[in-house]
Every structure is written in structure tokens, then in C-alpha cells.
Amino acid sequence: MERTQGSAETGEVDPAEAFAADVFSRACTSRGALEHVTGKWSLLALTALLDAPHRFGELRRRVDGVSEKMLSQSLQGLERDGWVHREVRSSIPPHVEYRLTPAGAELAPRLLALVTFVEDHMPEVHRAREDHDSRS
Amino acid sequence: MERTQGSAETGEVDPAEAFAADVFSRACTSRGALEHVTGKWSLLALTALLDAPHRFGELRRRVDGVSEKMLSQSLQGLERDGWVHREVRSSIPPHVEYRLTPAGAELAPRLLALVTFVEDHMPEVHRAREDHDSRS
DNA sequence: CAGTATCCTAAGAGATACTG
DNA sequence: CAGTATCTCTTAGGATACTG
Numbered sequence: 001m002e003r004t005q006g007s008a009e010t011g012e013v014d015p016a017e018a019f020a021a022d023v024f025s026r027a028c029t030s031r032g033a034l035e036h037v038t039g040k041w042s043l044l045a046l047t048a049l050l051d052a053p054h055r056f057g058e059l060r061r062r063v064d065g066v067s068e069k070m071l072s073q074s075l076q077g078l079e080r081d082g083w084v085h086r087e088v089r090s091s092i093p094p095h096v097e098y099r100l101t102p103a104g105a106e107l108a109p110r111l112l113a114l115v116t117f118v119e120d121h122m123p124e125v126h127r128a129r130e131d132h133d134s135r136s
Numbered sequence: 137m138e139r140t141q142g143s144a145e146t147g148e149v150d151p152a153e154a155f156a157a158d159v160f161s162r163a164c165t166s167r168g169a170l171e172h173v174t175g176k177w178s179l180l181a182l183t184a185l186l187d188a189p190h191r192f193g194e195l196r197r198r199v200d201g202v203s204e205k206m207l208s209q210s211l212q213g214l215e216r217d218g219w220v221h222r223e224v225r226s227s228i229p230p231h232v233e234y235r236l237t238p239a240g241a242e243l244a245p246r247l248l249a250l251v252t253f254v255e256d257h258m259p260e261v262h263r264a265r266e267d268h269d270s271r272s
Numbered sequence: 273c274a275g276t277a278t279c280c281t282a283a284g285a286g287a288t289a290c291t292g
Numbered sequence: 293c294a295g296t297a298t299c300t301c302t303t304a305g306g307a308t309a310c311t312g
Contacts, residue, residue, distance in 0.1 A: 023180060023251050026201030029262075030255045031180075037254060038174040040284090044159060044167075056294050065162030067286055072295060082264025093293040094292080103260055110250055115159050117246060118173060119166045124239055126165075128218025176304090192274050203306055208275060229273040230312080 036081055041066050041074040043111055046083065046100070050108045053099035083107055172217055177202050177210040179247055182219060182236070186244045189235035219243055 023031050036042060044063045048054065054062070060071055075098060078084040083104035089095040100108055118125075159167050172178060180199045184190065190198070196207055211234060214220040219240035225231040236244055254261075 022255050024184065024198055024200055030251075030258050033258060033261050034179070034251060034254045035176055038179065038250070040171055043170070043174065048160065060294095062160055064160055068295070069287090069297095070285065073285095080265055080268045081261045082268075088294095091293095092292095094295085096294060103257055103264075107253065107257075110246075110253060114174070114246055114250065115166075115170060117243065118170045119158055121239055121243075122166050122169060125169050125217045128239075129216055132216045132218075196274095204275070205277095205307090206305065209304095224274095227273095228312095230275085232274060 033081055036077045037083065037107065037111070039074060039077075041070050042078055043115070045071065045074055045078065045098075046104065046108045047112045047115060049084065049098060049100050049104070050112055053097045056096055056098070059098065078104070169217055172213050173219065173243065173247070175210060175213075177206050178214055179251075181207065181210055181214065181234075182240065182244045183248045183251060185220065185234060185236050185240070186248055189233045192232055192234070195234065214240070 022028050023034065025031075037046070041063065044066070045059060048059055048062045056071070056075075059075075060066060060068065063071065066074075075084060075086070079086050082101055085099050085101050085104075087097045087099065089097070158164050159170060161167075173182070177199065180202070181195060184195055184198045192207070192211075195211075196202060196204065199207065202210075211220060211222070215222050218237055221235050221237050221240075223233045223235070225233070
């Protein structure tokens with residue numbers, strides 16, 4: 001376990017494995033990063049930040065159903081991976097603003113596109129489900 | 137709980153809620169469909185099917201680290217939502233092929249683009265993490 | 273080969289209460 | 293306001309064994 005990738009024996013990277021070597025490899029770090037980004041709440045938080053920076057409470061209200069714990073956890077993960085910037089204004093009451101980093105600003109539109117795509121295809125999805133369930 | 141969305145009291149859908157009514161709404165079915173698609177193993181299975189149809193065992197080997205149970209479960213979900221088609225050739229030994237449906241063929245490239253984007257940004261992600269962890 | 277069935281552990285996730 | 297802490301419950305997920 002914990003092998004990096006490719007053929008460790010030869011020290012060479014088989015060109016044919018170049019594709020498979022990344023996300024498809026269990027040890028690849030990009031798989032973890034991808035999961036952080038595509039996580040249930042992270043994905044919604046990122047798209048929610050697309051139009052403008054938002055405060056914690058705003059995000060909490062906007063991402064309907066998220067608990068404080070999960071939102072906090074997701075935002076911390078996104079901040080750690082460099083997709084979101086957290087800015088604290090020390091004041092009373094405290095004011096914390098979350099905004100997309102340049103990298104996050106590139107990522108979020110892709111996520112939104114994905115969201116939109118799935119939304120647009122929901123009629124098909126529902127038809128497929130009914131069709132599938134009726135056969136079972 | 138289980139309220140549909142918008143303002144159930146008036147029976148009208150506030151235009152201002154039109155945006156929030158979708159994925160950001162807890163009850164929206166697109167949120168569930170989105171999660172199915174962006175799930176850890178589902179996402180990898182879909183992109184693995186992008187080049188050509190594959191058999192169960194091929195997918196299992198290709199998506200490194202997935203268990204039979206999880207792959208089976210993910211494929212069933214994708215089939216139910218109409219992204220993947222499952223074709224059984226009754227023979228001995230059995231031969232089952234998974235291929236993208238037309239809808240799946242539209243979806244998968246978007247997922248691949250997301251995967252590629254994250255892969256390409258891994259150096260930035262790693263730098264962000266080190267930077268973040270050193271401050272803590 | 274292509275799964276299902278079973279068992280078990282770890283992680284996800286909600287609710288509530290509390291703090292700087 | 294913006295979280296953290298804690299507790300509990302559910303689901304995800306892995307391992308192994310078995311079947312059409």
C-alpha cells in the first residue's frame with residue numbers, strides 16, 4: 001500500500017499508464033482533492049460564493065439544510081486547499097467574509113455548469129427512474 | 137419536513153426564490169441526483185466509461201481501490217438515473233457491459249473536465265495546504 | 273464472470289448547547 | 293455573529309464468503 005504510482009520497479013513511468021496513473025490510482029492525492037471539491041456541502045458553498053463574497057450566516061441561510069458544523073467543516077477544507085479565502089474583521093460583533101480565491105473563481109463556474117446540467121436533465125432523470133423502477 | 141419548495145402557503149412561486157428554489161433548496165430532487173453523479177465512485181466510473189463500454193471486472197480494475205460492493209452500488213445508481221446502460225449477454229460465463237447513455241455521454245466529459253482541472257491545479261493545492269498548515 | 277449477502281468499522285451528518 | 297464541543301444516529305465503505 002501507499003505506492004506512489006506507475007512502475008516502481010523500473011523507475012520509469014509507462015506512457016500507457018500516464019492516464020490511469022492519476023485519479024484512477026488509489027494513492028493519488030488528486031482524488032482526495034476532488035472529493036473535497038465535489039462534496040455535498042462544499043460544492044454548494046462554492047457555487048454560492050460565485051456571485052459575491054458572503055458571510056457565514058449568509059451562506060448558512062443560502063445553502064438550505066446545512067448545519068453549522070458541516071458548513072464550517074466544508075469551508076475549512078476549501079480554505080485549506082486554496083479555493084476559498086477567509087477574511088476576519090475583528091469587531092464586535094465579529095464579521096467574517098468568505099470569498100473565492102483566483103483558483104476558486106476558475107473552479108466554481110465549472111461546478112455551476114455541472115449543477116445546471118443536472119438540473120436541466122431532471123425530467124430525463126425522473127423518467128429514467130420511473131422506467132427503471134417499473135421494470136424491477 | 138418534506139415540503140416541496142417555495143411558498144407553499146400562497147401556492148405561488150416567488151420569482152425571487154426561483155434561483156434558490158433549485159439545488160440550494162433542501163427538498164429539491166436535483167440535489168440528490170447531483171450527489172449520485174458526483175459521488176466518489178460514481179464520478180470515477182462515469183469518466184472511466186468515457187472512452188468505451190466496459191465490463192464489470194474491467195471497471196473494477198480501472199477504478200483502483202473500489203470494492204465490488206461499492207462499484208455495484210454506484211453502477212446501479214447511475215443506471216437508475218439514466219446515465220449508464222447495463223447490457224447483459226446471457227452466456228456462460230456471464231458477460232455484462234456498461235456503457236454511457238446519450239445523457240451520460242453529455243455528462244461524463246464535464247466530469248472529466250472537472251477532474252482534469254483539479255489535477256492540473258494540484259501543485260497550487262499542495263502549496264496552499266503547506267501554507268495553511270504552517271500558519272496553524 | 274458478475275455479482276449478492278453478511279458483518280463490521282469509520283466517517284458523515286444532524287441537534288443542541290456553549291464560547292470569544 | 294461566528295463559530296466550537298459534544299453526543300448520537302445514520303450512512304458509507306471495506307473484507308470476506310458465497311451463488312447463478
